[in-house]
Amino acid sequence: MRKNIVITGASSGLGEEMARQFAAMGRNLGLCARRTERLEALKAEIEAKHPDVxxxxxxxxxxxxxxxxxxxNEFKAAFGTIDRVIVNAGMGKGGPLGTGLFKYNKLTAETNYIAALAQCEAALEIFHAQKSGHLVTIASISALRGMPRAMTSYASSKAALVNLTEGIRAELIRTNSPIKTSCILPGFIRSEINEKVKNTPFMCDTVPGVRSMVRAIEKERVHAYVPGWPWTLVAFLLKRLPLKTTLKLG
Structure with a gap:
């Protein structure tokens, strides 16, 4: 059992709900984010419901x-071991390229990929020393194709994250490492990053959507589209449909 779990971007959205659901399973949590006041509120809520966590x-x-x-490394020192790191922190600001929004497109790319690279490096240094661990990256169904408008930088950064995770797994297989990886590609799950989006097809509420994510993480799935319905089918179609057809999902 992966007892000690670190979650980045845990102050809101999918990270916050993952923390709640893993706490309900009795897991210890290392939670980090910029907004510590929200983390404090989450910690109080979890400890009230699950005093042994x-x-x-x-x-x-x-x-x-x-x-x-x-x-x-501070989490490692506090827990003794880190059994799972969930690279969840991300953002979705931006706009069509060439419209003066480079500042936001760049920040999205840096947060979703370069910062994720740093998190993976830091986690793997610890896991290699322990000779165990489970690295989880949270990508997006949008990683499967190029997307228009504000999604362009976001989708491409998540595609890079998918490839990064697979590259890490390739190296772990090559070296016969016991470390495991999972790349989770959520469909449209309601969270702070998309709370203003209306009339989106197949939008799933936060709790059941995250439940499907946690289930896939617990099974240590190498690659998972969540929730399975309809996103496994959508993923199959996205990879094969003409680009003009996929624009409706952008």
């Missing part, structure tokens, strides 16, 4: 790469 909080901006390594 050890919850440790750290302030972390994942774009501060030195801080990523420091905070992960």
């Amino acid at each position: 050890n919850v440790i909080l750290k302030e972390l901006d994942v774009n501060d790469h030195e801080a990523v390594f420091r905070v992960f």
Whole structure:
């Protein structure tokens, strides 16, 4: 059992709900995010419901790469071991390229890929030393194709994250490492990043959507589209449909 779990971007959305659901399973949690006041509220909620769960909080901006390594090692020192790291922190700001929004497109790309690279590096250093661990990256169904408008930078950064995770897995297979990886590609699950989006097909509420994510993580699935219905089918079609058809999902 993966007892000690670190979740980045845990102050809201999918990360916050994953923390609740793993706590209900009796897992100890290392939670980090920029907004520590929200982490404090989450910690109080979890400890009230699950007093046997050890919850440790750290302030972390994942774009501060030195801080990523420091905070992960602080979690390691506090827990003794880290059994699972969930690279969840991300953002979705941006707009069509060439419209003066480079600042936001760049920030999205840096947060979703470069900062994720730092988190994976920091986690794997710990896992290699332990000779065990489970690295989980949270990508997106949008990673499967190029997307228009504000989704362009977001989707491409998540595609990079998918390939990064597979590259890590390839190296672990090559070296016969016991470390496991999972890449989770959620469909449309209601969260803070998309709370203003209306009339989106197949949008799933946060709790059941995250439940499907947690289930896939617990099974240590190498690659999972969640919720399975309809997103496994959507993923199959996305890879094969003409680009003009996929624009409706952008």
